[in-house]
Amino acid sequence: MAWTVFFILSFLCIGSVAAMILSRNQAHNALFLVLSFSSLGGLFGLLDAPFAAAVQVLVYAGAIMVLFLFAIMMFNLRGELPVRVKKARLALTAGLGMFLLAELFLAGRKLVLGGAGVAPAAGGDTARLGHFLFSDYLYAFEITSLLILAALVGALALAGRKEGA
Amino acid sequence: MIPPSAFFAVAVVLFVLGVLAFFVKKDLLTQFMSVEVMLNAGNLAFLALAKSLGKAEGQVIVLFVITVAAAEAVIGLAIIVLVFRQRKTIQTDELKDLKG
Numbered sequence: 001m002a003w004t005v006f007f008i009l010s011f012l013c014i015g016s017v018a019a020m021i022l023s024r025n026q027a028h029n030a031l032f033l034v035l036s037f038s039s040l041g042g043l044f045g046l047l048d049a050p051f052a053a054a055v056q057v058l059v060y061a062g063a064i065m066v067l068f069l070f071a072i073m074m075f076n077l078r079g080e081l082p083v084r085v086k087k088a089r090l091a092l093t094a095g096l097g098m099f100l101l102a103e104l105f106l107a108g109r110k111l112v113l114g115g116a117g118v119a120p121a122a123g124g125d126t127a128r129l130g131h132f133l134f135s136d137y138l139y140a141f142e143i144t145s146l147l148i149l150a151a152l153v154g155a156l157a158l159a160g161r162k163e164g165a
Numbered sequence: 166m167i168p169p170s171a172f173f174a175v176a177v178v179l180f181v182l183g184v185l186a187f188f189v190k191k192d193l194l195t196q197f198m199s200v201e202v203m204l205n206a207g208n209l210a211f212l213a214l215a216k217s218l219g220k221a222e223g224q225v226i227v228l229f230v231i232t233v234a235a236a237e238a239v240i241g242l243a244i245i246v247l248v249f250r251q252r253k254t255i256q257t258d259e260l261k262d263l264k265g
Contacts, residue, residue, distance in 0.1 A: 050211050
């Protein structure tokens with residue numbers, strides 16, 4: 001069972017990076033990378049690192065790649081898509097949205113009604129991680145917060161500048 | 166149980182693909198994305214080692230790597246946006262003013 005999951009996830013992960021190399025469309029590249037990083041999050045989960053898996057999906061596949069997509073949308077302003085393609089995409093998007101809604105509904109129902117909902121992850125591991133962060137690695141942790149502040153100011157200073165100024 | 170060496174193999178393949186993509190691709194954005202792929206391969210290797218050695222420190226390092234990657238992505242994208250504003254292109258073939 002674990003091997004099956006491992007093979008599927010690693011195939012997805014490596015395959016989508018390979019697809020990124022072959023594809024020429026930057027937006028597709030970013031979406032391939034989202035798929036790759038999400039499946040990598042699954043691999044992290046297989047390695048008994050649930051917190052790293054959650055951070056991988058939320059921060060990497062979520063935040064960082066959305067940032068990339070925003071940047072891509074600033075660059076290539078292609079023409080409008082043909083209407084038929086648009087309709088097909090609309091149907092596909094609606095279907096996927098309904099699927100996600102049903103999935104969330106099922107998960108939420110289990111959670112509300114009690115029963116065999118999502119089992120709480122073994123808290124010991126994450127607690128140990130937090131302990132490490134705030135004891136042995138306290139300085140590194142604080143320096144990281146400074147780094148993020150510096151990155152924020154730097155990005156504003158770079159990209160917020162008016163043209164010619 | 167899956168041995169950590171299997172995860173290590175995936176990490177190696179991922180890293181090599183990232184390096185390959187960095188050199189094959191010709192636009193700044195995709196090259197930047199392949200840097201992220203390499204960082205992720207490093208993360209996977211860290212977690213595989215953490216598992217095989219039975220230590221949680223590897224996971225702490227992964228958290229730091231992800232934070233630094235986020236900061237790096239912000240700055241890198243800001244620079245790419247700046248390059249695009251000034252040169253109207255992000256193709257590395259056309260950005261060769263520093264060539265001797």
